[in-house]
Amino acid sequence: MARKSLVGVVADELLDRIIDGEFPPGSTVPGEHELSARHEVSRMTVREAMKTLQAQRILSVERGRGTFVNPLSRWASLEAVLRAAAEGKNDADASIQLIELRRMLETGACELAARRIAEEDITALFNYVSAMKAANSINDVAAFVEADLAFHDVILRASGNVFVSVLFEPLHRVLEKRRTETSAVPQIQEHAIGHHQNIAEALRSRDSVRSREAMDAHMQQTLDDLKQLVLEAK
Incomplete structure (x- = not known):
């Protein structure tokens, strides 16, 4: 270097x-x-x-x-904005805006993935949901976050749009930190499992509208959980 x-x-x-x-x-x-x-x-x-x-x-x-x-x-x-989001002290606004960005990109990616996703990727999604459930049962936050991030990575790749993956790559470190903070709350883990299950089922149906709506519902729940169970608790 x-x-x-x-x-x-x-x-x-x-x-x-x-x-x-x-x-x-x-x-x-x-x-x-x-x-x-x-x-x-x-x-x-x-x-x-x-x-x-x-x-x-x-x-x-x-x-x-x-x-x-x-x-x-x-x-x-x-790069500087991401550093501020990952390391900053007063980062409530950055946390909310990060979810807003994810909502804009991931709902569209999920809609595209519904038409393009391979069977092995659908199998992988359900496997990651099972891994999230297993991690939740023993309160293994690190394993939960790993499965959560991997689930979303499958969808981003399955969208078939190279720009989506490129845009998300530099966000990975910030997303991992944020997931670790929020996933430490058991109730948030339970919400996430249900929504990930819904997303996987929507993608298996190959219904692009249903898939987009499932991801959008997940993003809304994530935002609500952040505001009510994390930021208000600080």
């Missing part, structure tokens, strides 16, 4: 501090002198690191006032 440049190191460490909440949206970040002393690099290196984050719309410069942190909704770097 190529060694990261000093500019990249400084930019990454400043981004980490932003994601950690040290510099919330609307706040100013330290100046070049302070950052160069902290990182023991030249002010030119710091300036280039700041330009990197400005290009990603994470930071914005207001002449005469300073450099400010933009809200997450303005960031233009998918």
Whole structure:
């Protein structure tokens, strides 16, 4: 793996501090002198690191006032947004928006998969549902999450649309973290098992409308569970 440049190191460490909440949206970040002393690099290196984050719309410069942190909704770097979603402290909005994104993409993928899915993939779906039930019976959250993610991966691939799989690939780490949080709640596991069973049966019927509706119902239940059983409990 190529060694990261000093500019990249400084930019990454400043981004980490932003994601950690040290510099919330609307706040100013330290100046070049302070950052160069902290990182023991030249002010030119710091300036280039700041330009990197400005290009990603994470930071914005207001002449005469300073450099400010933009809200997450303005960031233009998918990698940075995913890091914020995975590691950020105040991530309720990111959690909800992630489900909204999944709903838009996965309902369509499920509709496409109904017409294209192979028999062996349908068998795999039911096997993953059985694995989720087995994991639920012994409260093995890691095994439950593994089967859950694998179930959805089958559908994404079965959609036959290469862009769907490519779009979801960078989300995997965030999805795994989110599933681990929500699946720790037994009631959420039970809801998920029922909906995954419905989705598998809909896909076996080859009914594209039924399949889309089954996935949409699952996404709605996921959103409701997140709001009522996770976010409200914090």
